[in-house]
Amino acid sequence: MTGVVGREWSVAEAAQVLGISERHTWRLLAGYRDRGAAAIAHGNRGRVPYNATSEALQARIVALARGRYSGVNHTHFTELLAEREDISCSRSTIRRILSGAGLPSHRHHQPLQHRHRRQRMPQEGMLIQIDGSHHQWLGEDGAWLTLLLAVDDATGTVPYAVFRQQEDTEGYLRLLKGVIEKRGIPLAVYSDRHFIFCYSKSGSGPGEAPVIDRGRPTQFGRAMQELGITQVFARSPEAKGRVERANGTFQDRLVTELRLAGAHTIAEANGVLETFLPRYNSRFGVPATQPEEPAYRLMDPGTDIDGCLCIKERRRVGKDNTVQYHGQTLQLFPGKGRRSYARTRIEVQERLDGRLVAFYKGELLTPQEAPPLAASLRSDHVRKYPKPGFCTELAPYCPQSEEAADPQTEMGAPEPRVIWYEDTKMMAIHRELVRAGMERARQLGKRIGRPRVTERPEFLNKYQDVMQQIKSGGLSRRQAAKRLSIGYATLKRLIDGTPQASDLPACAELAIENACNAVVD
Numbered sequence: 001m002t003g004v005v006g007r008e009w010s011v012a013e014a015a016q017v018l019g020i021s022e023r024h025t026w027r028l029l030a031g032y033r034d035r036g037a038a039a040i041a042h043g044n045r046g047r048v049p050y051n052a053t054s055e056a057l058q059a060r061i062v063a064l065a066r067g068r069y070s071g072v073n074h075t076h077f078t079e080l081l082a083e084r085e086d087i088s089c090s091r092s093t094i095r096r097i098l099s100g101a102g103l104p105s106h107r108h109h110q111p112l113q114h115r116h117r118r119q120r121m122p123q124e125g126m127l128i129q130i131d132g133s134h135h136q137w138l139g140e141d142g143a144w145l146t147l148l149l150a151v152d153d154a155t156g157t158v159p160y161a162v163f164r165q166q167e168d169t170e171g172y173l174r175l176l177k178g179v180i181e182k183r184g185i186p187l188a189v190y191s192d193r194h195f196i197f198c199y200s201k202s203g204s205g206p207g208e209a210p211v212i213d214r215g216r217p218t219q220f221g222r223a224m225q226e227l228g229i230t231q232v233f234a235r236s237p238e239a240k241g242r243v244e245r246a247n248g249t250f251q252d253r254l255v256t257e258l259r260l261a262g263a264h265t266i267a268e269a270n271g272v273l274e275t276f277l278p279r280y281n282s283r284f285g286v287p288a289t290q291p292e293e294p295a296y297r298l299m300d301p302g303t304d305i306d307g308c309l310c311i312k313e314r315r316r317v318g319k320d321n322t323v324q325y326h327g328q329t330l331q332l333f334p335g336k337g338r339r340s341y342a343r344t345r346i347e348v349q350e351r352l353d354g355r356l357v358a359f360y361k362g363e364l365l366t367p368q369e370a371p372p373l374a375a376s377l378r379s380d381h382v383r384k385y386p387k388p389g390f391c392t393e394l395a396p397y398c399p400q401s402e403e404a405a406d407p408q409t410e411m412g413a414p415e416p417r418v419i420w421y422e423d424t425k426m427m428a429i430h431r432e433l434v435r436a437g438m439e440r441a442r443q444l445g446k447r448i449g450r451p452r453v454t455e456r457p458e459f460l461n462k463y464q465d466v467m468q469q470i471k472s473g474g475l476s477r478r479q480a481a482k483r484l485s486i487g488y489a490t491l492k493r494l495i496d497g498t499p500q501a502s503d504l505p506a507c508a509e510l511a512i513e514n515a516c517n518a519v520v521d
Contacts, residue, residue, distance in 0.1 A: 001032040001040070053093060061087065061094065062101045071473045074098060074105040115238060120154050122289040125296035127153035127232070128186040129243035130175065132167040135251050137269060139259055145266060147250060148175045151243040153190070154288040157281040158246065159183045163269045169196050169219050173309040174352060176223070180305065184296030188230040190240050196220055198233060219311055226308045228297075249284065307357075311350040317341045322370045323348060323358065330356065331370035335363055453486055463494070470495075 003009040004025075009017075015025040031039030064085065069077055078094045081087040089097075095105070121127045133147045148171050149161045160178035164171035179186065191197045193212070197220055200210035212233060217225060224231050234240045254276060261272045288294075299305060315323045319342050321332045330348070332341050341360060349357045358365040372380075438448050453459055462484060469475035475483075481491040 001029060001037075004029055005033065053089065053097070057087070058097050061089070061097055062103065065098055065101075065103050070471075071106055071476075120286075120289070121295075122154065123293055123295040124152055124154045124288045124291070125184060125186050125294050127188045127190055128159070128179065129153055129190040129240045130172065131192065131240065131243040131247060132164075132171075133247040133251065134167070135255075137163065137251075137255060137258060138264060139255070142264065145269065146171070147247070147254075148172060149243055149246060149250065150175055150179050151246050153242060155285050156242060156246070157285040158277055161250075161273055161277060163266050163273065165266070167194070167196065169311070170352065172196060172220055173223060177305065177309050177352065180227075180299065184294075184298055185227055186229060187295050187297070188232055189224060190232045190234060190243075192237070192240070193233050193235075197231065222312065223308050223310075246284075249280075253280070306351050306353075307349065310352060313348050313350075314345055315348050317344050317346060319343070323367065325350075325356065328356070329370040329372075330358065330367035332358065332365055332367050335360070335365060337363070341365075453484075453490065459484070467495075 001014075004011060004014050011025050011029065012022055015022040018025065020028075028040065061081070064081070065072075065077060069080055072080065074095045075091055077098075078089065078091045081089065081094070098104070129151045131149055133149065134144060135147065136142060137145045137147060146164050146167050147161060148164055148167070149158060151158055159182050160175060162171065162175055162178060164174075176189075193200065196218060198218060199213040199216050201213045202210055221231060237244050254273070257276050258269055258272055261268070263269045263272050313325070315325060317323055317332060321341055323330045323332065323346065325348050332346075334340065338360070344360060346365065347359045349359065351357060356367060358367045441448060466475065466480045466484060470477065470480055477491060477495075478488055481488045484491065
């Protein structure tokens with residue numbers, strides 16, 4: 001500006017040097033001639049912004065964060081200030097004030113981790129990634145199905161896949177059996193941490209993530225151990241990205257293939273899948289680094305693949321040599337080396353073909369369905385032939401004899417059987433009967449519903465101690481619920497029903513009973 005005033009610089013040259021417009025340079029020059037160098041500074045320098053948070057308000061916010069709202073995260077604290085303290089500040093402002101006062105948020109977000117592409121396995125069969133995709137495979141009007149998919153990590157090909165109604169253990173056992181029959185036994189299987197593949201147990205310390213319980217395998221894990229297959233568990237969907245991307249490709253291409261083939265049932269969908277897999281593998285497969293040496297193992301001649309890929313459970317045999325298995329009663333017969341198996345423990349196998357096979361110390365037993373007991377026969381007879389006057393209110397809906405099970409109308413068509421929970425009239429009658437039965441039970445002095453938590457021994461004393469620890473910040477709500485052996489939602493209702501923690505001895509029992517009544521209702 002001094003050079004321009006002394007006519008050493010032109011306004012255009014000064015604007016070019018300063019990196020501003022010529023018009024703004026004229027504006028600065030006028031101020032410089034009027035007020036000198038002070039005109040170059042911004043006019044708001046030294047002024048307090050009109051939207052600045054005052055020091056008194058900042059001190060109040062910090063005091064509330066350290067006292068009444070101790071242990072609350074920044075977002076929740078911002079909402080509480082607006083609801084209860086009439087303090088309207090943005091979350092970023094609250095975060096800046098509390099961070100400056102040395103009060104970081106108690107809820108920490110996991111920082112982003114560095115991820116990189118993992119090298120493919122060099123040999124085919126070294127690692128198989130498996131996953132399920134729940135999708136409307138049969139179109140928008142079709143039923144939801146689950147596609148169980150196995151992808152080879154080395155080549156990206158799909159050795160086998162199968163459609164199921166849902167993701168279950170039997171489906172994954174069928175998937176693995178198809179892979180073994182097509183290619184062989186893989187060395188390892190890569191899956192997520194679904195309860196089908198593994199059980200989890202709590203970490204060694206508070207706040208630690210659950211860990212895999214290797215000592216308690218699932219049915220699928222037990223089958224993997226018997227076949228010598230290593231299980232690898234992913235910690236995120238990105239870790240098994242090959243099967244995740246394959247699911248997306250199948251949802252795009254296979255849906256169209258099923259629609260063009262006119263598939264409407266799960267059996268037809270599996271038929272289309274058999275012809276689709278070879279085309280998919282030739283289109284999206286990549287050669288392995290060592291293609292001449294596949295890692296698939298062949299089945300040993302003496303290995304019973306059906307005995308490995310099945311559901312196995314231990315059962316105790318009754319005195320009458322019968323075994324209960326999921327509502328079925330199996331009768332055992334004398335074997336070659338034992339006349340009776342009473343009070344012994346046997347292994348019941350539910351094969352994929354539906355057969356039930358029993359083993360005792362490696363000996364194959366041949367169980368059959370046991371004859372029903374007299375009580376079962378009587379209950380079946382009463383259900384088929386009800387007594388006169390039985391279930392008067394529900395007479396139109398009660399089961400009838402086999403001869404009258406399907407009465408013919410005048411047109412000759414059978415009348416449809418009415419299901420009670422699909423008929424509004426019968427549901428109303430059923431509701432009234434249940435209420436009448438509950439009232440009779442109350443008159444007899446019987447309890448309706450679960451016992452209240454306040455009736456537990458020493459519960460109120462434990463609750464007072466826990467509330468004091470929560471108030472001081474030494475215990476979280478989830479830890480408190482675990483210590484009290486109640487659910488987190490129940491504890492939340494108890495705390496919300498308590499006016500003040502300091503008034504707990506006077507009003508805890510009433511607040512807890514009100515909350516528990518709400519839970520029972």
